[in-house]
Amino acid sequence: MDAQLLDLYTDYLIGSFGPITATGLSEATDGTISHDKITRLLKTPDNQGLCLSLYKQSKVLLKELQSDDGVLVIDDTFIQKPHTDDNEIVCCYWDHSQSRYIKGINLLSVLYQNAEVSLPLLAQIISKKEVYTDTKTGRQRRRSSITKNEYMRTMLKQIATLRLGYSTVVADVWFASKENMCFIAEELRKRFVLPIKSNRKIALSAKDRSKGIYQSVSTLEIVENTPLRVYLEGIDFPVLLLKQVFTDGNAVGVLYLVSNDTRLTAKAMHRLYHRRWKIECYHKSLKQNLGISRSPTRTVQTQRNHIFACLCAFIKLEVLQRKTARSSFALKQKLYLKALCCALDELRSLKKQFGIKSAFA
Numbered sequence: 001m002d003a004q005l006l007d008l009y010t011d012y013l014i015g016s017f018g019p020i021t022a023t024g025l026s027e028a029t030d031g032t033i034s035h036d037k038i039t040r041l042l043k044t045p046d047n048q049g050l051c052l053s054l055y056k057q058s059k060v061l062l063k064e065l066q067s068d069d070g071v072l073v074i075d076d077t078f079i080q081k082p083h084t085d086d087n088e089i090v091c092c093y094w095d096h097s098q099s100r101y102i103k104g105i106n107l108l109s110v111l112y113q114n115a116e117v118s119l120p121l122l123a124q125i126i127s128k129k130e131v132y133t134d135t136k137t138g139r140q141r142r143r144s145s146i147t148k149n150e151y152m153r154t155m156l157k158q159i160a161t162l163r164l165g166y167s168t169v170v171a172d173v174w175f176a177s178k179e180n181m182c183f184i185a186e187e188l189r190k191r192f193v194l195p196i197k198s199n200r201k202i203a204l205s206a207k208d209r210s211k212g213i214y215q216s217v218s219t220l221e222i223v224e225n226t227p228l229r230v231y232l233e234g235i236d237f238p239v240l241l242l243k244q245v246f247t248d249g250n251a252v253g254v255l256y257l258v259s260n261d262t263r264l265t266a267k268a269m270h271r272l273y274h275r276r277w278k279i280e281c282y283h284k285s286l287k288q289n290l291g292i293s294r295s296p297t298r299t300v301q302t303q304r305n306h307i308f309a310c311l312c313a314f315i316k317l318e319v320l321q322r323k324t325a326r327s328s329f330a331l332k333q334k335l336y337l338k339a340l341c342c343a344l345d346e347l348r349s350l351k352k353q354f355g356i357k358s359a360f361a
Contacts, residue, residue, distance in 0.1 A: 002041060002044075005033070005037065005038070005041050006041065006309060006312065008025070008029075008033065009025065009038065009041060009309050010309050010312050010313040010316055011313075011316075012024075012025045012028065013290045013291055013309060013310060013313040014289070014290065014313050014316060014317060014332075014335070015335055015339075016291055016294075017336060017339065018294070019291075019294050019295075019296065020291040020294045020295040020296075020306070021295070021296060022035045022036075022038035022039050022042070023035050025038050026038060039302075041305070042297060042301070042302040042305045042306060043299075043301055043302055043305075044301075044305060045301065057311075057312050057315050058119045058120075058121070058315050061117060061119065061315075061318075061319060062112065062117075062119060062164065065114065065116050065117045066112070066114070066164055066165045066166075067114050067115075067165055068165045068166070068167055069114060069115075069166075069167055070112055070113065070114040070164070070165055070166035070167065071112075071113045071114065071166060071167070071168045071169070071170055071272065071275050072110055072111070072112060072113075072121075072156070072159065072166050072168070072169045072170070073110070073111040073113050073170050073171070073275065073276050073278060073279040074108070074109070074110050074111075074152055074155075074156075074169065074170070074171040074175055074279075075108075075109065075111075075171060075172055075175075075276070075279045075280075075283070076106055076107060076108040076109070076126070076148060076174075077106075077107050077109070077283040077286070077287075078093060078095075078102070078104050078105070078106055078107075079104050079105040079106075079107060079287070079292055079293045079307075080102060080103070080104040080293055081103055081104045081105060081293065082102070082103050082104070084103070084298060085298060086103070086142070087299075087300050088127050088128055088129050088142065088300060089105050089125050089126070089127055089128070089300055089303060089304070090103060090104065090105055090303070091103065091104075091106075091128045091142045092141065092142075093106060104293075105125060105126075105303065105307070106125070106126040106148075107123060107124070107125055107126075107307065108123065108124045108125075108126060108148055108151055108152065108155075109122070109123045109124075109279065109282070109311075110122045110123075110152075110155050110156070110159065111278060111279045111282055112164065112166065113275055113278045113279075116322065117318060117322060118278045118279075118281070118282060118318060119315060119318055120282065120311050120314060120315070121159055121162075121164075122155045122158060122159065123307070123308075123311055124151050124155060125304060125307065126144055126148065126151070127144060128142035128143050128144045129142070129144070129145065130142065130143050130144070130145055148174070148175075149175060149177055149179065149180055152171075152175055152180065153179070153180065153183050156169070156183070156184070156188060160188060166190070167190065167191055168190065168191045168192065168193060168272055169184050169188075169190055169191070169192045169193075170192070170193050170194065170272060170273055170275060170276045171194055171276070172195065172276070173194070173195045173196065173197060175194065176194040176195060176196050176197075176258070178232065178233075178234040178235050180192075180194075181194065181232070181235055181239075181258075181260065182235060182236075184260070185237060185260040186237075191259060191260060191261040192258075192259060192260055193257060193258075193259045193264075193269055193272045193273045194257070194258055194259075195255055195256060195257055195258075195273070196217065196232075196256050196257075196258055197217075197256075198216065198217050198218035198254065198256065199216050199217070199218065200216070200217050200232060200233070200256075201214035201215060201216055201217075201232070201233040202214060202215060202217055202220075202230040202231060202232055202233065202241065203215075203230065203231040203233070204220075204228075204230055204231075205231075206231065206238075208231075209231040214233045217241070217256055218254075222241070222243045223243070224243050224244060224245050225242070225243070225244060225266045226242075226243075226266065227240045227241070227242050227262075227264065227265070227266055227269070228240070228241045228242070229241075229262055232258065237260060238262055239258045239259060239260055239262070240258065240259045240260075240261065240262045240264055240269070241256065241257070241258050242256070242257045242258075242259075242266055242269050242270075243255070243256055244256075244257070244270070257269055257270075257273055259272075282314065285314060285317065285328045285329070286310055286311075286314060288329075288332075289317065289328055289329065289332045290310045290313045290314060290317070291310070292306075292307060292310040314328075317331065
């Protein structure tokens with residue numbers, strides 16, 4: 001990509017408050033940058049494929065701020081594209097909150113997080129290249145030959161080659177499979193803190209495990225906030241199990257956390273898992289501050305490159321956030337107020353130019 005034009009485009013993403021278009025950026029530069037030039041930027045072939053490597057964009061900051069207590073946070077988000085034609089990355093996904101299929105792009109990210117910074121290291125757009133016929137509805141649908149869990153392990157392997165300082169991997173319950181746990185603990189030699197579903201089966205001792213005596217987590221009387229050393233079915237090493245109960249009026253929720261570090265205290269497990277929240281802020285910023293879903297791009301390549309630019313823009317915002325001691329949302333609000341002041345000044349100038357007086361004077 002043209003580095004200077006990409007820099008301008010990411011600035012446009014940060015400063016924009018409406019649709020993200022090549023025409024809009026061209027007009028914002030008074031036509032000095034043509035619409036076609038921006039379109040060609042978004043059509044630039046991605047020779048590395050998408051897993052997008054963002055490490056080059058953030059490596060200077062990471063070298064300065066990385067620490068051994070860093071955490072890798074893994075999660076995916078859904079970018080709605082209801083009016084865009086289907087292709088291998090714009091597909092239908094089942095939305096459990098709405099109990100229906102919705103169309104859009106599924107983005108999987110690995111975020112490096114410590115006390116000072118949260119930066120995306122790798123991002124992967126889930127690609128559904130295989131077309132098949134649904135036997136129930138008779139409709140054609142798409143599917144991926146690679147699962148999100150397989151994508152996750154591939155991305156963690158890539159990060160292992162960067163020699164980046166971190167100690168823990170956290171994710172939501174979707175990524176708490178036995179394959180992922182074994183991979184993190186045995187191949188990466190790292191700690192994980194993951195939530196598990198209440199139907200996961202555990203053995204309370206090595207003896208029970210050897211006899212194949214397993215019970216569902218939900219059927220056990222586990223003391224809240226008291227770590228318990230157990231064995232998950234299908235996993236050879238012991239894990240620490242922690243139960244936490246949440247109440248909201250009459251509603252009660254239970255969270256079960258597990259970690260392969262059996263030395264952790266309950267407080268430490270909660271603190272580590274709480275750092276997962278940073279990736280939710282990252283997803284929110286991509287959507288609200290950087291317009292990741294507001295681009296009318298229609299081809300696979302332009303959609304990929306727009307998303308890549310949004311992730312680069314997030315890194316810019318994170319650098320500004322650290323330098324100014326303002327959150328990304330506070331920085332966006334500051335830009336909005338500045339734009340509003342300029343708009344009011346321009347409006348007063350137009351009224352004065354054409355002699356328009358206030359109707360309320």
